[in-house]
Amino acid sequence: MKRLILGITLLCTALAGCKKTSPMEGNSTITFRLEYDSLTTRTGSEAKIDEIEDLNIFLYDTKGKLSFYKYIDNIEEVVEMEIYTDKEYSVYALANTGEISDLSSIVDEELINKLNHKFEKKEFDSGGLKKIPMSGHLPLKRISKGETLTIPLTRLVSKFRVIIDNSSLSEDVSLFEIKEVAIKNVNSCVGYFRNSRGETLENIIPSGEVKKGELLSSVTSTGVDFLIPENMQGDLLPSNVDETTHIPPGELADLATYLQITVGYKSKKHYDNDLIYRYYLHNGRRLDNFDIERNYMYLCRTSFTGEGLEENSWRIDKSSLKKYVTAISIF
Numbered sequence: 001m002k003r004l005i006l007g008i009t010l011l012c013t014a015l016a017g018c019k020k021t022s023p024m025e026g027n028s029t030i031t032f033r034l035e036y037d038s039l040t041t042r043t044g045s046e047a048k049i050d051e052i053e054d055l056n057i058f059l060y061d062t063k064g065k066l067s068f069y070k071y072i073d074n075i076e077e078v079v080e081m082e083i084y085t086d087k088e089y090s091v092y093a094l095a096n097t098g099e100i101s102d103l104s105s106i107v108d109e110e111l112i113n114k115l116n117h118k119f120e121k122k123e124f125d126s127g128g129l130k131k132i133p134m135s136g137h138l139p140l141k142r143i144s145k146g147e148t149l150t151i152p153l154t155r156l157v158s159k160f161r162v163i164i165d166n167s168s169l170s171e172d173v174s175l176f177e178i179k180e181v182a183i184k185n186v187n188s189c190v191g192y193f194r195n196s197r198g199e200t201l202e203n204i205i206p207s208g209e210v211k212k213g214e215l216l217s218s219v220t221s222t223g224v225d226f227l228i229p230e231n232m233q234g235d236l237l238p239s240n241v242d243e244t245t246h247i248p249p250g251e252l253a254d255l256a257t258y259l260q261i262t263v264g265y266k267s268k269k270h271y272d273n274d275l276i277y278r279y280y281l282h283n284g285r286r287l288d289n290f291d292i293e294r295n296y297m298y299l300c301r302t303s304f305t306g307e308g309l310e311e312n313s314w315r316i317d318k319s320s321l322k323k324y325v326t327a328i329s330i331f
Contacts (some may be wrong), residue, residue, distance in 0.1 A: 009313050053131060056094040057081060062140065064109035071099045076226065085145050091138040094192060098130045117156055119229050120187045121205050128209040129227045132157060135192040154295035156190045156230055162259065163223035165303040174308055175266035178216055181224065182260045183208035187231035197232045198255045231257045232288035240288040244311055246280055250288055256290040257281050267307055276317035
């Protein structure tokens, strides 16, 4: 997994003769320079994962009260903002969220730390996220003239690259057509400045991004990519080390995010219209975990062996699997 870090650089420069005309103006200018690592989405996603289209900037004083706020909807390489320098501020930034215009939600630092981004089902129904929300925070610090500061920005989503390896299937399997790959149980409510998880069914979108047809052309080679909102469900199965039992207990199964693969299947013994494979996602380290952490890239490699039917559980739905008739007896 690769940690993806973005940043905004702040340069504080003095302005001579600045006149205070509103509570949101000061005597010096902060210059914001946008800096972040590139992340290439190879296949099937139109999301502008490396672009910032709009930016909210908030500065809070030592009492946690909002001192300065600016919204920019036409991002250039350099963004300027007037503040009073040689004072202590904590700085917050939100990108690709649209304007945060409700003053009651940002008037003090405690409230902005409770602020959530709401993902909508229609964003996934239309082919996945097109704009990636990001957030960043710089703790309380004295900002002086000429000083350079960097705010790390993190995406509120992770990227999952799914690669399917069917090279070890038995020769008896004559058809293994990957029809659809989908993300299920998506967390719709993510805190900008805190780790988040789907806590109730009201916060869960049953079906997230779905890929089929041409969008799956590289799923058995370089893979296909999915963008998934953070869903930190935690370690729900203490000490579990078995993939076949990596399923959340009880009602938590409806809150954790999983991958679903639909396959057209035919072998010498069986045929099927929609053979379904499922597995829950995790942090990539342990099979007792069900975390999807923001701003990470995960590689999910799924390998099918033998007839691809060895397991009989929720993870492999063989309910529509049919056996060929191999003999007919007439009496």
